[in-house]
Each structure stands twice: as structure tokens, then as C-alpha cells.
Amino acid sequence: MSEVCVIGVGHVGLITAVCLAKLGHSVIGVDKNAERIDQLRRGQCPFYEPGLEDLLDEGLQRGRLSFSQRLSDGIVGSEIIFICVGTPAVADGRADMSQVEEAARAVAQHMTGYKLIVEKSTVPVKTSQWIKRTIGLLNRRGVEFDVASNPEFLREGSAIHDFMHPDRIVIGVESERAKQLMLRLYEGFDCPILVTDISTAEIIKHASNSFLALKISYINMIADLCERAGADVRMVAEGMGYDARIGRAFLDAGVGYGGSCFPKDVKAFAALAEELGVDFGLLREVDRINEGRIERLMAKLREALWVLNGKQIGILGLAFKPDTDDIREAPSARLIERLLRETDVRMKLYDVKAMSAMRELYPPDERLAYVDSPYEAARDAEAIVILTEWDEFKKLDLVKLKSVMRTPIIVDGRNIFEPDHMQELGFEYYCMGRKNIRNHF
Ligand code: UDX
Numbered sequence: 001m002s003e004v005c006v007i008g009v010g011h012v013g014l015i016t017a018v019c020l021a022k023l024g025h026s027v028i029g030v031d032k033n034a035e036r037i038d039q040l041r042r043g044q045c046p047f048y049e050p051g052l053e054d055l056l057d058e059g060l061q062r063g064r065l066s067f068s069q070r071l072s073d074g075i076v077g078s079e080i081i082f083i084c085v086g087t088p089a090v091a092d093g094r095a096d097m098s099q100v101e102e103a104a105r106a107v108a109q110h111m112t113g114y115k116l117i118v119e120k121s122t123v124p125v126k127t128s129q130w131i132k133r134t135i136g137l138l139n140r141r142g143v144e145f146d147v148a149s150n151p152e153f154l155r156e157g158s159a160i161h162d163f164m165h166p167d168r169i170v171i172g173v174e175s176e177r178a179k180q181l182m183l184r185l186y187e188g189f190d191c192p193i194l195v196t197d198i199s200t201a202e203i204i205k206h207a208s209n210s211f212l213a214l215k216i217s218y219i220n221m222i223a224d225l226c227e228r229a230g231a232d233v234r235m236v237a238e239g240m241g242y243d244a245r246i247g248r249a250f251l252d253a254g255v256g257y258g259g260s261c262f263p264k265d266v267k268a269f270a271a272l273a274e275e276l277g278v279d280f281g282l283l284r285e286v287d288r289i290n291e292g293r294i295e296r297l298m299a300k301l302r303e304a305l306w307v308l309n310g311k312q313i314g315i316l317g318l319a320f321k322p323d324t325d326d327i328r329e330a331p332s333a334r335l336i337e338r339l340l341r342e343t344d345v346r347m348k349l350y351d352v353k354a355m356s357a358m359r360e361l362y363p364p365d366e367r368l369a370y371v372d373s374p375y376e377a378a379r380d381a382e383a384i385v386i387l388t389e390w391d392e393f394k395k396l397d398l399v400k401l402k403s404v405m406r407t408p409i410i411v412d413g414r415n416i417f418e419p420d421h422m423q424e425l426g427f428e429y430y431c432m433g434r435k436n437i438r439n440h441f
């Protein structure tokens with residue numbers, strides 16, 4: 001059993017804390033946000049994640065999990081300290097590392113015995129060297145410490161499962177002591193555990209995310225090709241996916257990737273390559289293709305509606321993917337921005353969980369309305385655009401939907417319906433890389 005402190009109990013930090021407690025370790029979660037700490041002490045989750053509440057309860061009940069607002073409470077009694085604070089992007093695309101620096105300074109100030117400081121948030125390569133330098137400069141008592149990198153691969157919506165059943169665990173260390181401590185922490189996992197140097201571990205994280213993003217941009221280009229050739233991208237993805245060297249995952253064509261990781265990571269990785277003198281144009285292209293998906297969608301809207309001026313459009317799906325309320329880098333925000341640049345396009349927006357987040361970003365006005373159901377978004381609309389593949393949308397009563405629309409046109413950025421079925425129901429249906437259903441009068 002290890003004594004662990006987790007600094008920053010956001011999505012990654014809280015999942016790490018409850019899962020390590022579940023594994024039997026003694027964990028203290030620390031965060032500046034007093035309200036969040038109070039909430040957690042009462043066993044209340046600050047965001048939705050399947051299974052999180054049960055593990056939080058269990059950890060608190062068994063006395064393996066505690067929370068504090070004071071960094072000193074966490075640092076003094078723990079041997080392993082995870083840094084899971086936010087690294088938001090600043091204006092020029094680089095990550096703002098001030099919270100990581102603040103955590104490192106606090107560790108230096110409060111450590112009285114050996115500490116292993118582990119970076120877990122997605123951070124630019126070489127961050128560990130900065131953490132080490134920061135602690136080193138302030139470490140007046142000369143206390144021994146190590147830094148390590150233990151990148152996290154969890155996805156929102158399946159985070160607990162991803163933590164408990166990882167495809168692999170990556171540990172970047174510089175000393176035998178740090179290696180042994182990390183191996184003890186993950187004792188009992190039967191997946192491959194890869195022990196590397198720190199830079200390699202940091203690059204594994206960026207290289208993995210960028211590769212998944214590359215798969216998505218690749219299939220999106222294949223989708224465009226399929227449309228021109230009269231082929232079906234879903235079948236192409238299936239046909240490719242049976243090849244074990246390729247795999248079917250992350251080959252769903254659509255409006256492109258969003259979220260807090262892929263867009264940021266691809267740009268950051270490309271920038272890092274440039275800094276190191278490596279011409280990684282491939283990654284710039286991945287990013288460029290992704291950014292271009294909204295124009296593809298705009299082209300489809302124009303193909304369907306001819307003139308956009310004065311039209312009413314219903315938008316279904318604001319979250320960057322289903323089962324989350326996260327709208328960071330969501331295609332929806334890009335489309336809204338793009339449509340607001342047209343004169344007098346009016347939009348009715350609906351999402352299952354992300355309405356309040358989007359309302360903050362784009363307050364309602366005469367051109368933007370937030371409505372309570374997909375049918376309200378469809379009312380009097382000249383077209384509907386689908387941007388998130390929520391289950392609720394897959395189960396829509398399409399006859400009812402059609403009956404409230406001014407013209408039955410759907411532009412589906414996530415390919416959730418079958419073109420032939422939509423044709424039977426009398427819709428014009430524009431999708432991504434599959435047969436588009438268009439009436440020829
Ligand atoms: C991702 C990584 O999967 C995870 O390992 C890492 O730790 C954090 O970043 P997440 O951002 O939660 O996780 O979502 P993910 O499920 O990977 O989807 C990312 C984006 O890609 C979404 O916008 C999704 O809609 C899009 N996507 C995904 C596609 O467009 N097509 C696909 O085939 C798969």
C-alpha cells in the first residue's frame with residue numbers, strides 16, 4: 001500500500017484518486033476549490049462519470065480516501081504526489097503551465113522527506129524537467145526527490161473502466177527507486193507495463209493521441225472520396241477494420257474531432273516537432289483536414305438550401321461527443337460561429353447535457369435560441385444539422401420530426417441514420433461519405 005497525494009481533483013485527478021483508493025492505496029485529494037472539496041467530502045461528484053459516485057463512497061467509507069484544500073496536508077504525509085492540475089491553452093495555442101509550477105513550488109516548500117512527483121495531466125514534453133528544476137531551486141533542505149511521467153489515456157464517459165482496464169501502463173522514470181514505487185502502485189494489473197525514460201513516456205502520450213486524430217482525419221478524407229465515387233465510407237471502414245494491423249476503432253467519419261485533448265495535442269505535438277527541428281507536416285495536415293470539416297458541412301447546407309440568408313436551422317448536439325457535457329473545441333461551436341457570420345441565419349439549439357455550457361459561450365439572442373427538445377429545434381426549420389451522436393437522436397420519432405419542419409432536410413454530421421430509410425420517410429438526407437438523398441424536381 002502506498003501513501004498518495006493527488007493535486008487537482010478535476011476529471012483526471014478525481015478518477016486517479018478514487019481508482020487508486022479502490023486498489024487499496026491511501027489517497028488524499030487536494031484542490032484549491034473549497035466548494036469542490038466540501039462536495040467530495042460529502043460524497044457528491046462534481047461532474048458525471050459512470051461508476052464514479054460508487055467508488056467515491058467506497059473510498060470515503062473505508063477511510064482510504066480523504067480531501068483537503070491545503071496542499072501541505074497532502075504533501076507532508078505522502079510519498080507519491082500526482083500532479084493533475086489543469087493546463088489550459090493560452091491564446092497562441094501553447095499550454096499555460098502556471099498551475100503545474102504552483103504545485104511544484106508547494107511540493108518544494110512542504111516536503112520534509114523523499115517524494116516522487118508524478119505528472120499525469122497531458123503536458124508538453126520536457127515538463128518534468130521544469131518540475132525538477134523548480135523543486136530543485138527551492139529545495140533548501142536538500143530533501144531527496146524524483147520526478148516521473150505516468151500519462152493517462154482515459155476517455156470521458158468511460159474513465160473508470162479505462163483506468164481499471166488499461167491497454168497498457170506507461171511509466172517514465174529516472175531512478176530505480178522511482179521505478180519500484182510506481183510498479184508497486186500498479187501491482188496486480190495484468191496489462192503490459194512499459195518502463196521508459198521520462199521524455200519517451202511524454203512522447204508516447206502525444207504520439208498516441210495524434211495517431212488517433214490522424215486516423216479520424218484519414219477516414220474523413222476517405223469519406224469525401226467515397227461521396228465523389230458513389231461508395232460508402234461505413235463499409236470501407238469496416239473492410240479496413242478487419243485487418244488487425246489497422247483496426248476498426250476511430251474510423252468513424254464525420255464533422256471531425258473535438259474535445260480537450262486531440263485538437264490541443266495535435267497542434268502542440270506539431271509545434272514541438274518544429275521546435276526540435278523536425279518537419280512533421282503530416283500533423284499540420286491532420287489538423288488542417290479537421291478544421292476543414294466545418295466547411296464541408298457548410299457546403300452541404302448550401303447544396304441543400306441554396307441561399308442561407310434568412311433561413312431557420314435546428315442544431316442537434318452541442319457536446320463534442322455523446323455522454324458528456326463538455327463543449328471544448330466542439331464542432332458545434334465552430335459551426336455556430338460560422339453560421340453567425342452569414343446574414344440573418346437563425347438557429348435553434350438542443351443538446352442532452354451541454355446546453356448550459358454553450359449558453360455561457362453564446363448567450364441567446366434574436367438569432368440563437370436554446371430549446372427543450374429536438375422537436376422544438378426542428379419546429380419551422382428549413383434544415384436540421386446533427387453534430388453529436390447522442391442515443392436520444394438515434395431514437396427520434398422521425399415522422400413527428402418531419403411533421404414540424406418547414407422543409408424535411410437533415411444534414412447529418414455523424415452518420416446516425418440509414419440513407420435508404422430516410423428516403424422512405426421522405427427526407428432529404430445529407431450525410432458524410434455515404435449516399436446523399438436529394439430530390440430532383
Ligand atoms: C481522448 C483519447 O481517446 C484519450 O485516450 C485521451 O486520454 C484523451 O483524449 P476524449 O477526448 O475523451 O479522449 O474522446 P474520444 O472518445 O477519444 O473522442 C475524441 C473526438 O474524436 C470526439 O470529438 C469524437 O467525436 C471524435 N471521433 C472519435 C471521431 O470523429 N471519429 C471516431 O472514429 C472517433
